[in-house]
Amino acid sequence: MAPSRGTPHAMGGVIERISSNPRFVLGLQLGPLLFWIVFFLFIPLLLIVFYSFCLRGLGGTIEYTFSLKNYIHFFTTPIYRKILVKSIVIAIEVTLGTLLVAYIPAYFIATTKTKNRLLLLILMIVPFWTSLLIRNYSWILILGREGIINVYLMKWGIISQPLELLYTEFAVVLGLVHWVLPFMVFPLFSTIDNIDFNLVDAAKNLGANDLQAFWRVTLPLSMPGIAAGCLLVFILTVGSFVTPSLLGGPEDLMITMVITQRFLTLFDWPFGSAASIIYLMLMILFILVYDRFIGLKRILKM
Amino acid sequence: MKRIFSGARFLKGFTIAFYMFIFAPILIVILMSFHPRDIVSFPLPGFSVKWWIRFFGNYNLLTSLRISLTLGAAAALVAGLIGTLASFAIVRSEFRRKDLLNALTFAPMVISGVVFGVALLSLFDSIRFPRGFIGLVIAHSLLCIPYVIVVVSARLADFDRSIEEAAMNLGANNFQTFKSITLPVLLPAIIAGMLLAFTISFDEYPATQFLATATTATIPVRIFSMIKTELNPQINVLAAVMVVITICIPMLAQYFLRRK
Numbered sequence: 001m002a003p004s005r006g007t008p009h010a011m012g013g014v015i016e017r018i019s020s021n022p023r024f025v026l027g028l029q030l031g032p033l034l035f036w037i038v039f040f041l042f043i044p045l046l047l048i049v050f051y052s053f054c055l056r057g058l059g060g061t062i063e064y065t066f067s068l069k070n071y072i073h074f075f076t077t078p079i080y081r082k083i084l085v086k087s088i089v090i091a092i093e094v095t096l097g098t099l100l101v102a103y104i105p106a107y108f109i110a111t112t113k114t115k116n117r118l119l120l121l122i123l124m125i126v127p128f129w130t131s132l133l134i135r136n137y138s139w140i141l142i143l144g145r146e147g148i149i150n151v152y153l154m155k156w157g158i159i160s161q162p163l164e165l166l167y168t169e170f171a172v173v174l175g176l177v178h179w180v181l182p183f184m185v186f187p188l189f190s191t192i193d194n195i196d197f198n199l200v201d202a203a204k205n206l207g208a209n210d211l212q213a214f215w216r217v218t219l220p221l222s223m224p225g226i227a228a229g230c231l232l233v234f235i236l237t238v239g240s241f242v243t244p245s246l247l248g249g250p251e252d253l254m255i256t257m258v259i260t261q262r263f264l265t266l267f268d269w270p271f272g273s274a275a276s277i278i279y280l281m282l283m284i285l286f287i288l289v290y291d292r293f294i295g296l297k298r299i300l301k302m
Numbered sequence: 303m304k305r306i307f308s309g310a311r312f313l314k315g316f317t318i319a320f321y322m323f324i325f326a327p328i329l330i331v332i333l334m335s336f337h338p339r340d341i342v343s344f345p346l347p348g349f350s351v352k353w354w355i356r357f358f359g360n361y362n363l364l365t366s367l368r369i370s371l372t373l374g375a376a377a378a379l380v381a382g383l384i385g386t387l388a389s390f391a392i393v394r395s396e397f398r399r400k401d402l403l404n405a406l407t408f409a410p411m412v413i414s415g416v417v418f419g420v421a422l423l424s425l426f427d428s429i430r431f432p433r434g435f436i437g438l439v440i441a442h443s444l445l446c447i448p449y450v451i452v453v454v455s456a457r458l459a460d461f462d463r464s465i466e467e468a469a470m471n472l473g474a475n476n477f478q479t480f481k482s483i484t485l486p487v488l489l490p491a492i493i494a495g496m497l498l499a500f501t502i503s504f505d506e507y508p509a510t511q512f513l514a515t516a517t518t519a520t521i522p523v524r525i526f527s528m529i530k531t532e533l534n535p536q537i538n539v540l541a542a543v544m545v546v547i548t549i550c551i552p553m554l555a556q557y558f559l560r561r562k
Binding site: 022238 | 317327330334387395422501504544
């Protein structure tokens with residue numbers, strides 16, 4: 001007797017047949033992700049592009065026209081140009097600062113012969129996971145007028161007036177460097193760890209001193225890590241919001257703060273959208289230029 | 303004559319200073335949560351747990367803590383499910399436009415949360431979807447999916463497929479093989495990925511600020527406005543709670559990843 005439809009055996013057969021169809025399986029695996037990306041990332045971004053060509057109506061409504069006014073306004077108003085430049089300048093300062101601070105520890109961890117290598121790496125991850133908001137708050141406690149640095153410098157008589165450290169560009173750069181350090185240390189570490197140090201010894205045998213060997217051999221060989229770290233740090237910094245908002249002064253505005261202000265306090269969504277698109281274009285431009293001169297492929301392989 | 307400046311000693315000293323630099327802000331916040339006065343001052347004038355006691359009596363803060371914990375758990379579950387399923391396709395299948403899919407999946411990791419937040423706000427507003435918990439779960443899960451994929455697909459790439467084939471040869475069907483072979487091997491990585499997702503969600507502010515409402519204010523939303531308006535030692539306790547949660551959970555994740 002042939003099994004009729006609906007018996008457990010036949011059902012098992014149907015499920016078996018469907019579940020071994022590769023197209024069905026692929027659809028099941030990727031379907032949810034595609035749905036999420038299309039509806040909650042792609043379409044929202046398209047909507048922002050659309051809004052950026054509209055205008056702000058009365059009382060914060062959106063006037064649906066096609067206009068380039070938001071973009072023209074952004075690029076012709078000195079304050080916005082200044083903010084755009086400031087975002088890039090802060091990102092460059094943070095990238096260079098992070099590289100300077102991170103290279104030596106990365107080199108030390110990669111070349112140390114002690115068993116503490118793993119411990120040092122794990123310790124590096126701890127601050128990475130610690131709340132960014134809280135770390136920024138802590139910098140307020142440390143850098144403020146009555147913060148730790150000023151209190152002790154005055155107690156020891158090194159200064160008579162508190163230093164203005166907080167709410168400055170310095171504070172923003174410091175807070176950002178602290179945030180992005182792991183993104184620099186890990187690519188540097190993995191590159192330096194793979195360097196064949198026989199090459200360095202060879203250079204020394206041929207008469208190079210420590211510094212020359214570092215400059216001519218080690219540093220060029222760590223370039224892939226430096227390039228990857230700098231890319232990550234720059235991108236993260238340009239789009240940062242929390243740190244410049246909490247540690248920066250009125251002069252230290254970044255593009256994300258313009259977007260937030262337009263959306264949340266001024267209810268000018270079209271202009272905020274235009275600022276968002278300008279930010280995204282800046283990122284894309286940066287990545288294209290980077291790809292042209294350094295090459296993304298090399299980094300993606302890491 | 304012994305050289306005063308030694309390269310090796312310089313490297314070691316710099317590295318020690320570096321670790322002090324990265325840990326100082328974290329330790330200071332925990333220390334300050336035991337401040338006895340109403341205004342933060344240095345050095346610590348005494349030691350008191352009164353702000354901790356006040357914290358556990360502060361209804362608003364506890365509500366926010368509950369919202370943040372629920373939101374983190376929900377976002378981690380959604381991201382865990384979507385990310386794990388996608389990891390299978392990314393590791394095991396070849397399909398057209400895989401690079402594009404990868405780029406889009408990892409975009410939320412590098413795009414500013416602010417832009418991502420306003421984009422989602424615009425979407426919800428245009429379809430008249432009310433802001434609130436569901437919207438936050440959607441936003442946070444999207445931000446967390448890349449982290450789940452990184453962790454799960456790494457484990458999946460190491461996976462020895464011959465044990466799956468052995469199960470199939472012994473008569474197990476696809477579902478049975480998945481349930482009794484693939485899933486148990488993968489589970490530690492999935493849990494680790496979800497714990498990391500939870501941590502990301504628990505600290506998310508840039509996108510959340512656009513999507514949270516007065517009744518769904520998360521802990522980061524509270525902390526941000528407290529820092530902006532009134533600096534009092536209550537933040538220190540919140541900060542210490544955040545530090546403990548955001549450090550302990552990834553450590554738990556590491557523990558799961560090491561368990562083979």
